[in-house]
Amino acid sequence: MSVIxxxxxxxxxxxxxxxxxxxxxxxxxxxxxxxxLRAVARELGMVSSALYRYFxxxxxxxxxxxxxxxxxxxxAAEQALAASAGAAPADRWxxxxxxxxxxxxxxxxxxxxxxxxxxxxxxxxxxxVVPASRVGLALVAVVGDAQHDGVLGxxxxxxxxxxxxxxAALLASELAPxxxxxxxxxxxxxxxxxxxxxxxxxxxxxxRVVEARGPFFDQAAAALAAQVGLAPSGGPPADGQAGDGxxxxxxxxx
Amino acid sequence: MSVIxxxxxxxxxxxxxxxxxxxxxxxxxxxxxxxxLRAVARELGMVSSALYRYFxxxxxxxxxxxxxxxxxxxxAAEQALAASAGAAPADRWxxxxxxxxxxxxxxxxxxxxxxxxxxxxxxxxxxxVVPASRVGLALVAVVGDAQHDGVLGxxxxxxxxxxxxxxAALLASELAPxxxxxxxxxxxxxxxxxxxxxxxxxxxxxxRVVEARGPFFDQAAAALAAQVGLAPSGGPPADGQAGDGxxxxxxxxx
DNA sequence: GTCTATAAACCGATAGAC
DNA sequence: GTCTATCGGTTTATAGAC
Numbered sequence: 301m302s303v304i305x306x307x308x309x310x311x312x313x314x315x316x317x318x319x320x321x322x323x324x325x326x327x328x329x330x331x332x333x334x335x336x337l338r339a340v341a342r343e344l345g346m347v348s349s350a351l352y353r354y355f356x357x358x359x360x361x362x363x364x365x366x367x368x369x370x371x372x373x374x375x376a377a378e379q380a381l382a383a384s385a386g387a388a389p390a391d392r393w394x395x396x397x398x399x400x401x402x403x404x405x406x407x408x409x410x411x412x413x414x415x416x417x418x419x420x421x422x423x424x425x426x427x428x429v430v431p432a433s434r435v436g437l438a439l440v441a442v443v444g445d446a447q448h449d450g451v452l453g454x455x456x457x458x459x460x461x462x463x464x465x466x467x468a469a470l471l472a473s474e475l476a477p478x479x480x481x482x483x484x485x486x487x488x489x490x491x492x493x494x495x496x497x498x499x500x501x502x503x504x505x506x507x508r509v510v511e512a513r514g515p516f517f518d519q520a521a522a523a524l525a526a527q528v529g530l531a532p533s534g535g536p537p538a539d540g541q542a543g544d545g546x547x548x549x550x551x552x553x554x
Numbered sequence: 555m556s557v558i559x560x561x562x563x564x565x566x567x568x569x570x571x572x573x574x575x576x577x578x579x580x581x582x583x584x585x586x587x588x589x590x591l592r593a594v595a596r597e598l599g600m601v602s603s604a605l606y607r608y609f610x611x612x613x614x615x616x617x618x619x620x621x622x623x624x625x626x627x628x629x630a631a632e633q634a635l636a637a638s639a640g641a642a643p644a645d646r647w648x649x650x651x652x653x654x655x656x657x658x659x660x661x662x663x664x665x666x667x668x669x670x671x672x673x674x675x676x677x678x679x680x681x682x683v684v685p686a687s688r689v690g691l692a693l694v695a696v697v698g699d700a701q702h703d704g705v706l707g708x709x710x711x712x713x714x715x716x717x718x719x720x721x722a723a724l725l726a727s728e729l730a731p732x733x734x735x736x737x738x739x740x741x742x743x744x745x746x747x748x749x750x751x752x753x754x755x756x757x758x759x760x761x762r763v764v765e766a767r768g769p770f771f772d773q774a775a776a777a778l779a780a781q782v783g784l785a786p787s788g789g790p791p792a793d794g795q796a797g798d799g800x801x802x803x804x805x806x807x808x
Numbered sequence: 809g810t811c812t813a814t815a816a817a818c819c820g821a822t823a824g825a826c
Numbered sequence: 827g828t829c830t831a832t833c834g835g836t837t838t839a840t841a842g843a844c
Contacts, residue, residue, distance in 0.1 A: 312809095328674070329674060330587075330674055330675075331587045331671065331673060331674040332587075332671070333584075333585045333586075333587035333588050334587050334588065334674075334837095336836085336837065336838090337837085337838070337839090338836085338837065338838080339836090339837090346810080346811095347810070347811060347812080348837095348838085348839085349810080349811075349812090349839080349840075349841095350809070350810050350811075352839080352840090353809055353810080354809095357838085357839085358838070358839095412670075412671035412672070413671075415753075415757070415759070416666075416670050416671030416757070417585065417586070417666035417667075417670030417671045417757065418666070418757055418758055419585060420582070420583060420584055420585040420588075421584075421585075424758075429762075432759075456710070456777060456780065457773065457776065457777040457780070458773070458776055458777075458786060460773065461766075461769045461772070461773060462769075463765070463766030463769050463770075464766055464769045464770050464773050466766070467763075467764050467765050467766050467770065471763065485770075485773065486777075488763065488764060488770075489751065489770070489773070489774040489777065492747075492750045492751045492753075492754040492759070492760075492774075493746075493747035493750045493751065493774070494750070495750050495753070495754065495759075496746045496747045496748070496749050496750015496751065496753065496754075497743065497746045497747065497750065499669075499746075499749070499750065499753060500746040500749065500750075503669070503670070503671065503672055504672055504678075505669070505686075505746070505749075506746075508683075509721075509725065509742065510721050510742060511717075511721050512715075512717030512718055512720065512721050515715045515716075515717050515718045516717075516718050516721065516739075516742075516743070518715070519711065519712070519714065519715060519718050519739065519743070520743040520746075520747070522711065522712055523710060523711040523712075523740075523743065523781060524747075526710065526711070527777060527781070532712060566827095590818080590819065590820085591819085591820065591821090592818080592819065592820075593818090593819090600828080601828070601829060601830080602819095602820080602821085603821080603822075603823095603827095603828080603829075603830090604827070604828050604829080606820095606821075606822085607827055607828080608827095611820085611821085612820070612821095
């Protein structure tokens with residue numbers, strides 16, 4: 301790639317980034333379903349048709365935003381995974397969960413784009429599935445490392461029903477052949493449950509119910525760690541009263 | 555109310571119901587954010603301005619749909635609660651959770667309306683908060699009945715951090731003064747976690763991951779029952795053959 | 809790759825006759 | 827309480843000049 305082409309490419313990359321950035325702003329004010337190419341162009345001082353040189357259709361812009369969101373929350377989780385290397389498995393689990401939750405709280409509209417209601421008429425293309433799996437794989441990695449270190453206990457819960465076991469066995473063969481099948485089943489459930497807490501917080505279901513949301517989340521994440529077989533590391537957090545900096549404020553910021 | 559007024563009222567009720575019914579159809583095809591009064595009117599053979607006699611604004615139609623959805627899923631949960639009276643607490647818990655999940659799977663768009671991404675620009679009025687609490691209260695009732703029967707154990711998990719305890723204590727005083735505070739905290743977490751599994755199923759996150767979704771849900775609900783202190787009733791569902799699934803590991807008192 | 813112009817729709821909400 | 831008509835916007839997407 302020549303220098304001139306490099307410059308051209310760079311300009312294109314910058315415009316593409318600006319479009320996505322403005323689109324994310326509109327995600328906040330209008331929601332995914334009403335994201336409008338024209339409005340994005342207007343705000344950027346462009347004309348609507350110019351956008352089509354960057355994104356052939358509204359759905360393509362959409363897909364780019366979705367992939368970016370999955371990658372961002374996945375990167376946050378992976379960063380916590382790496383930063384916690386060597387720590388007690390239950391603490392690593394909590395750290396990874398917490399990283400995903402913190403990203404979601406900081407980016408509620410992008411979170412809604414990927415973990416909220418599907419947008420009718422939009423079918424996620426195949427390109428989204430790998431980014432979509434990153435948080436889950438970070439959780440698998442925590443458990444896999446614990447297993448490797450010989451400190452993984454059995455998951456809590458009753459024996460698996462046949463069809464559940466079959467699903468889990470298939471998953472295990474694909475992404476973590478060394479983990480016991482019941483552990484995989486517990487992991488999948490815990491994965492969904494973590495996002496249940498995050499969604500309740502981000503989508504406002506905890507309004508007037510849970511105020512200390514950070515500590516509450518950590519408490520629930522710790523219980524989920526135990527559920528998948530990660531032994532608690534010892535004492536509770538710092539139990540103190542001092543807030544962890546969480547406000548209880550409204551769920552929508554712009 | 556006279557007979558004539560009764561007839562007039564009835565007609566009004568029927569039109570109102572027809573509007574909501576058509577609006578629910580559009581919820582499915584367009585999503586909440588794009589629900590359009592004009593389109594509803596068009597489909598009903600009315601003129602758009604006529605709708606304003608029934609719903610003063612789009613947001614009011616919205617609110618009605620939301621309340622209906624909360625009431626429907628709440629009624630499903632309450633019906634399972636009543637139908638399971640006398641059964642083992644863990645089984646009642648699973649039945650109530652399963653009723654909510656089944657309703658959600660049968661009504662994905664209404665479910666998305668209330669448990670999915672908030673619609674930007676719409677602020678839920680106070681009228682929605684009582685209906686919104688019905689499923690949660692059904693779960694509280696299961697645990698409260700178990701406590702009343704003396705078969706409620708301690709919740710799993712570590713001791714509560716101070717702020718979490720404070721929130722839970724306030725909630726307990728409002729809706730279940732007889733339940734231990736840690737139980738309330740575990741209940742709130744379990745409540746959110748149940749909906750996490752439901753949302754992952756309804757919103758497509760389980761595609762190509764979990765296929766046996768009913769049994770998987772029951773498995774997870776059973777684990778959550780144990781988490782809030784409801785002892786398992788005995789054997790696994792029916793289906794399970796030889797499990798290497800291991801039972802409860804170390805119990806951590808709270 | 810940005811522009812103008814255009815097609816062919818759509819929207820919420822209101823005024824005022826009947 | 828339904829109608830017509832209207833205000834003042836909005837949208838996706840394309841054609842074709844530059």
